[in-house]
Amino acid sequence: MKYTQNFNLKKPDGTDNVLISDLNENMDVLDVEVGELKNGSASIPDLETEDKTLKGAINEIGEKVTANKQALTEHSGQIATTEKLGHIKPDGETILVDPDTGIASAKVRDPKMNTYYATTTGAGFSYAVTIEGITEYYDGLTVAIKIGTDSVGNCRLSINNLPFKNLLNTQQVDIGYKGFFKAGSIYTFRYNGTAFILQGDATSGTYRKWVYNLPLQNNWTGEIHYQKINEHGVIGIVGRVSLGTNAVGTVIGTLPAGFRPFTNMAVNLLLYHESTGTIPNGRLIINSNGNIVVAQTLDKTGYVQFNTLFNADY
Template identity: 30%
Template sequence: MTYKGNQTTWDKLSPSLQQKIDTDLSGIRQTVTNNKTEVTEHLAKIATTENLGHIKPDGKTIKVDPATGIASAVASTSYYVEARQTAGTTTYDVNIPDVTAYKPGLTILLKLLENNKQGAASLNINGMGVKSFIFQTYAAAVQNAGELQGGRVYQLVYDGLYFTVIGVQWVSSYEGGTDLANNPYILPSYGAVGKVDAKVAALQTQVDSKSTKDVYTINIPLISGWQGLAQITREDNNMLTLYLDIYGGTRTGGTKIGTIPAGYRPVQTYSMYFGVVTTASGSVSPQGAVISIYGSGDIYITSSNIQHNIFIASSFK
């Protein structure tokens, strides 16, 4: 029942009708009160920035996370800046008013405005402290020269200690384990190529500095009291040259002077005659003295006419 009127018309109504209207109004008031209570209870369960959550079918709210945790991380923004390194350093100093602290997940899009300097790159935001750059795949410092290029935009993500440069891979100079001939799509590292180039250049330098033939000279150990210089030289055509300038040893025939090491021995026995030797009696022997070199490498005095020092420079195969 709906009543429209004022106090005067109300007074003209019968008591039974007034009671009926009062009863109906009381029911309406109770319904409104109940609805208000229910709305208030549900408002308490609705997720807000202070009370994140989701209402389950049974009416209970599941707490997700306070606003300072995951929610704030999800709402984080990448900041785009352009910079060149501060004079005398390898650090990029930038100002970003919205950044008040270094927090994990902080993302910076940095465009480099110049060719980079030598040294490990780093970032300093609002003067809050220098943070180094590291590779995405390896915890090593990112060098400016050769690894970061001017004019490019790099994504930097702070991990709590460093800024990781996304997409910049660490390349090892280790070369080995892969046969490139059987894997045509695998490229060697720049370090491997550099080492090969250096080796080729070194070999070329050796070739340019040598004559048309290689010469190898060794010393021959002396025995039987002989002293002085005893050497033999082998050239790349296997030609041998014996050089003796010795003195003071046993001079009788059949005396062994020394042994030539393997690799420098003649293919057959050679005998060398030298000088016109004065004998002990004062007569002259036109035959001179004889030094023999055997295929075994042994060097012998094979005559008894030697009275003084021995000097020989002789070549053979």
């Protein structure tokens, strides 16, 4: 006589007499086991549910599915607040997301942390943009602007018809000399309370800092900045100055040794007449001795702008 592994049913050998009572006993065992499966009362110890019976485990799983479905339904229509997460963000506000985990935070980010984007209108050196939601300038305001036309001088920016503010580099020096800002390129600025400061590099990896400020002479005022641009001795000079004595030959300032051209060179400039808006051309001469002199009498009141590059005479 042998017995089955799971239910210990009797299995007569080939030489055993088959007893009706053994068959009946086997049938009774099967009836009980199959009945428990049918009505769900069979217990399975390895189930991960709290209830180990089939019926109880299935009901328990169903209850959890229903609860999760209800939670998702509520979440899909829930507005996020500082106390709880929600599927819908409040108008004008942004939910913070942890950049490492990608998990949303229950805190609502200040919309002032946003970076706004727009394309400029206007030409020359006065750029304007329209950005929904900005009604005032505030410290830290960040805008990314796509330039509509090449710059022709030191530039300024107005948002939504607010007052124009100068565009400066990180040294808080005017930038935007002719061709500095290129049409179609995007530049990011951050407002510091008085001006918009260019963020990062606008050219080639290391921002050109115009750290040298040339002392001016003969009642000329404003700023002329110069610097070595690269290791090959190229000098860059950019200026925005108000007129002082402007007779031909008047020295405006003198570049130091190492920042002077090989030979005398002419520099075209623009004169902005603030009262009439006229923009006549003019010229300066940068001599090999470093003197920057007036080459053409300028009889208008206003200021002049210029920029140029040359090789230094070492």
